Amino acid sequence: MAVTERRPSKALFAAALTLPGLAATLVQAQAASVPTQTSLELQYSHYQEFQPRAERMEISAPSLFVIAPVGDQWAANLFLTTDSMSGASPLYHDTLSGASGESINDFRKAGSINFTRYFERAALRFGGAYSSEDDYIGRSLNVGASFDSEDRNTSYDFAIAVNRDGIDSTNGVAEQETRRGEQLSVGLTRVLSPSSIIAASLGFAHGSGYFNDPYKPLDKRPDGRDETTLLVRYNKYYNNADAALRLSYRYYQDSWALDAHTIDAAWEQNLAHDFILTPSLRYYSQGKADFYVDPPFGVGFSPNRNYSADARLSAFGAWDLGLKLGLPEFAGWRAEIKFEFYRQKNSWALGSGPAELAPFSARTWQLGLRHSF
C-alpha cells in the first residue's frame, strides 16, 4: 500500500472542517477576547549609528508595557518609555558636515494608556498618548473598534486618531509652532486555514502645520502632508517544522510625492527546550520627496520655494537583518534577546538612484523580559 506517499490528513482535515461548527473552534483572529492575566514587559534597547567620518549617535531606550484585565469585560494597557540620545545627529551629506554634525544630547519621555471594552464579538477601545522632549511635545487621542464575523473567521477594525503637537526649537528657528493631524484606518483580518491568516489595513492621515526641520539650514517644506499606507500581512504556521513564517508588505505614499515599499520576512522557529529563534529580513525602498534637492544647492535657489536637503527625504534603499532568541520560561519570566543590523544606501533604492550619499549603518540590541501573573 502506497499510503506513505500521501497525506490523508489533508483530505480528512478538509472534511473535518466542514462538520458543523468545527472550523469556528480553530479561529485565532478574535477581536473579542479579554486578557485573563496581567502581563508586564520590560524592554531595553540600545541603538548605535555608524557613518564614515562622522560622530555617531547612540540612543538608549528602556520601556515598560503593562496589559491588565479590569473586571470581566475591560482591559487596560499602559506603555512608558524614555529615550536618551547622545552623540551627533547623523551626517547625511559629506558636503554639509558643518551643518548637521551638530552635537546633541536629548532626552525624550513618552507614554500612552488605552482601555478596551470587550463584547461577545466586538471590542471598543480608546486612549491617549503624550510625549515630550526639549523642543517637541506630542499629544494624541484615539478611538477604535473591532468586530468578528459570526463564524469568527473574519474580523474588521476601524480606528481614528487626532494629534496636536507643539514645536519650540532650541536654536530659536521655530518658536511656538504647531502641527495637527487626523488619522483614519480600516483593517480586515481573515483566517484562511487553521494555520494561516491574512490581514490587510489601509490608513489615511492628514497633517497640517509646521513640518520644517528647524535645525537644517534653509529647510522649507509644505505646511500640509497627506499620507496613505497599505499594509498586508500573512502568517503561516508549519506543523512539520514547528515554525511560523511571517510576511508583510507595506506601501506608503504621501502628498510630498514620496513613496516607499517595505517587505518583511521572519521565520519563527521553535526549538528544543522551548527556545525560539527568529531570523528576519527587511527591505525598504523609498523615492524622494518632490522638493528634495541633492546638496550643494544648485543655482536658482529661491527662498519661497519648498526645499530640503534632509537625506531622510532622498531616495534610498535599506536592508535590515535581525536575529531574535527567545529563552525558555524561568520562574514565570520569559526573556528575549534581539540583534538587528541596518544598512542604508542611495543606490539600493528601487529604480535609479541619485548621487551617492554617504552610506549609513546602525545596529540595535534589545533585551526584553516578560512576566504574566
Next chain:
Amino acid sequence: MQLHQKAFRAMASQCEIKLWSADVQQAELVLQAAVAEVQRIEAKYSRYQAQSVISQINANAGISDTIVDAETAALLDFAQQCFEQSDGLFDITSGVLRRAWDFKSHRLPSQADIDALLPLIGWHKLNWQRPNVRLRLAGMQLDFGGFGKEYAADRAASVLIAAGMMHALVNLGGDVRVTGPQSDGTPWCIGIQHPRHADQAIASIAIGSGALATSGDYERYMVINGKRYAHLLNPHTGYPIACAQSASVQAPLCVLAGALASCALLQGAGGLEFLRAQEFAFLWVDDCGLAISS
C-alpha cells in the same frame, strides 16, 4: 479564576469537562450546556436508540432512502473521506461484524458466520447523494462509533468557545479537546493510557490547543489460546487486524486526531510509517509494547 469540572458518563465512556472561570454560576451553566451537547450527539447517532438517525437509516436498509439533515450529511462526507484515505479499511459499514464477533463470549466465530456478513460490508454498497442515504442491502448497518465520540468532543468545545470559555478541556473517554491553555497560560497535561495497564499512563502530553485522541486494541478484545483478538476488524476479511497496541495523535480537531489514530491502527504494521507521513505529533505503541513518538 477557578477550575470548575463536571464528570459524567456518555457514549459508554467516563467523561469530564474542566474549565477555568471567574464566575461560578456561568461556569455551571456552560458545563451543563456542553454536557447537553454531548448527550444530543449520543442520542442522535446511537445504534441503541430506536429513534436515532442511525437506527432509522439502518431500519430502512434495503428498503428506502432516508433523508438526513446537514449535520448527518457532513458526517457521512467525513466517513467517505475516512474510507477513501484509509484504502477502504476505515469503513463505517463494518460494524455489522459485531454479530459474529462477540468479545464477551470468548468464543471465535465460525468462518461461515463471517462469510455470511462480508457481503453486507462496503461503503460502495451505500447510496449517498445528499440529502438521501440508503443502505442497499437489507441487514447492512451504519455505525458512527468510529468518530462519534471525537466529534462530540469538538462540538462540546464549540459550545464552550461560544460562551467565551477559552481555558477549557473536554475529555470523552480519552478523546480530548481543549479550547486553549489553562488560565495561567500553562498547557493541560494529558496522560495516555497504558495499553496493557488500564490504570497507568504510558506517557503524558502537554497541550495548549487542539486535540489528542487515542485508538487502542484494548477497548474490546478477547484472548483465546494465547492469541489476542481485538475489535479492530478488517472489513475485507472480517478478522481482527494484527495491529499495534495503541496510536495517539495530536491534531487541531479531535475528529481528525481520532480518524488518523484509527487509520494508523487499521494499517497494521504499516501504521507507524503512515503516522510519520502525516504532519501531526503522535505516540505509537507497537505490538510488543514499545512506545515510539514523533
